[in-house]
Amino acid sequence: PKIISGFDTNFKFNFDYKRHTSNTTKNHDVTPILLKEFDHLWYLIAKISKKDYITIFALDRISNFKLTNQVKESVLDFDSEKYFNHVFGIAVPDGEVEEVILEFQSWRGRYLLSSPIHKSQKLLEKKKDTMLFSLKVIPFHELNSKILSYGDSVKVIAPESLRLKIQSVLNETLKNY
Numbered sequence: 001p002k003i004i005s006g007f008d009t010n011f012k013f014n015f016d017y018k019r020h021t022s023n024t025t026k027n028h029d030v031t032p033i034l035l036k037e038f039d040h041l042w043y044l045i046a047k048i049s050k051k052d053y054i055t056i057f058a059l060d061r062i063s064n065f066k067l068t069n070q071v072k073e074s075v076l077d078f079d080s081e082k083y084f085n086h087v088f089g090i091a092v093p094d095g096e097v098e099e100v101i102l103e104f105q106s107w108r109g110r111y112l113l114s115s116p117i118h119k120s121q122k123l124l125e126k127k128k129d130t131m132l133f134s135l136k137v138i139p140f141h142e143l144n145s146k147i148l149s150y151g152d153s154v155k156v157i158a159p160e161s162l163r164l165k166i167q168s169v170l171n172e173t174l175k176n177y
Contacts, residue, residue: 089142101157108153
């Protein structure tokens, strides 16, 4: 609630943040840009003071939040639609946009027709037992997780690098059983 009401001010935010990959907490002064939801979690998109790039903070890992008396920096050149355009999830990875082609069993494909997994999703082909969809995204672990969540009702057709990555994860997973 404090973070939300902080957007109505002209001041920077200050908070402690602990990444999942770290045991230490780091303090940040940021200019807030927007809040974004993905997979039932909320994230603060912000510019860290004296840095030239945008950073994403999970709200559930923010502590000791307070408004500062420092005026927000101008972030006029940030276009959230463009920034997240080819992203599946919340992270914006380095890499090239690729056409991802997924083949779904028809029953699962019908769900994707009514609830697309990405705004670039297009139905390429509809057969009796399968549906072929394309997405224009930068492949990254959030997309991998989504694909894996469909179990045996999906097959990665392209790109080959993503197909091999999913295959490798599945082979490693089998070693646990």
